[in-house]
Amino acid sequence: MLKEYLNTAMEVAREAGQFLKHFSESRDLNIQEKGSDLDFVTDADRESQALIFSRLREKYPNHRFVGEEDNIPDSEVAKMLAEAGPDEYFWIADPLDGTINYIHHLSGYGVSIGLVNQGRSVAGAIYLPVTDEMFYAAEGMGAFLNGRPVHASACEKLHNAFTDTGIPVSKMDRRLRFMAWEKSVGMKSANTRMLGCAAQAMAYAACGYLDAYWELGPHPWDVAAGLVIGSEAGCAISDIWGKPFDYNCAGGIVLCAPAIHEELVTAIKEAE
Structure with a gap:
């Protein structure tokens, strides 16, 4: 099942990323402050999250879902993950990571979708739409960028x-x-x-x-x-x-x- 979950994460991340790219080119962002005067949210954030969870719920209605725009405190998310049973899966998504970059028309933004089971991230995809880079991995299967295996730096100092x-x-x-x-x-x-x-x-x-x-x-x-x-x-x-x-x-x-x-x-x- 992990392979299927990973493929789903990749498909949905790509769809949401392309949505964000086209949104910025054609629609008003409706920028608003979120929680503090140093943090912002746009209609693109909200609509991307709605798209992501709509797609995921269609395939996995019994799974649970947490997104940035739900505004759930970190401690509460951690508690939910810690108390979850072995058959409970949580899709945790950032529908637009790099909102400030996005607002300022910089390329460094993307979509992040991770699947957590028993407190561990077991599958995940990160899609950067401007550069068309898809990073993905599932537990025990290796990590990849656009089909190519990737590895941590060998830097020693x-x-x-x-x-x-x-x-x-x-x-x-x-x-x-x-x-x-x-x-x-x-x-x-x-x-x-x-x-x-x-x-x-x-x-x-x-x-x-x-x-x-x-x-x-x-x-x-x-x-x-x-x-x-x-x-x-x-x-x-x-x-x-x-x-x-x-x-x-x-x-x-x-x-x-x-x-x-x-x-x-x-x-x-x-x-x-």
């Missing part, structure tokens, strides 16, 4: 690493902590980017375009697909303190080349 991170969109105290961490990592690594799209950054780390991705503020829908893609590609995955990743996302995420994981986590800790 943090000072050679090309990294990506993301600044928390709200809560100024978290921004101040992040700035200290980013300075520490930035001084010890070769170069840093902020792509502005967690799904894209995780996918790029999984295929070795990036040596590392780390961030304090992702949500379950940002990472559900990227976790299985990164794991199947051989990435090291943890929270930013080096502990196992938890879907409550309170400790953020690190997804990187295995050889630099300890150095990267240490660089973050040293800034505390």
Whole structure:
């Protein structure tokens, strides 16, 4: 069944991604603030999520569904996943990851659809419509980009690493902590980017375009697909303190080349 689930995730992610691309070219986005004056939502976000879950519910009416636009707290999502039985499957989707990029007509946005069972991401697809890149994986089946197997970077030292991170969109105290961490990592690594799209950054780390991705503020829908893609590609995955990743996302995420994981986590800790 995992292969079928993966194929479905890919099909729906592609359809939603193409919808987003055409939406931006032909319709008003109707940009609105969401929760804070630093976060935004558009009609494209909402309509993409409706499309994704409509397609998934048609095929899997007994599964459960969580999307960014449901506005469910991370802790509640984590609790649902932890308490789910072995036969319960959760589709967790970000219908438009990189909304700020999308609003500003930048190419770094995409659709992320992950399937979680017993607290593990078991299948997932990330589709970037502007570049037509489809990243996908299922547990035990490897990770792929447009049909080509992908693997984590072989980078062995943090000072050679090309990294990506993301600044928390709200809560100024978290921004101040992040700035200290980013300075520490930035001084010890070769170069840093902020792509502005967690799904894209995780996918790029999984295929070795990036040596590392780390961030304090992702949500379950940002990472559900990227976790299985990164794991199947051989990435090291943890929270930013080096502990196992938890879907409550309170400790953020690190997804990187295995050889630099300890150095990267240490660089973050040293800034505390």
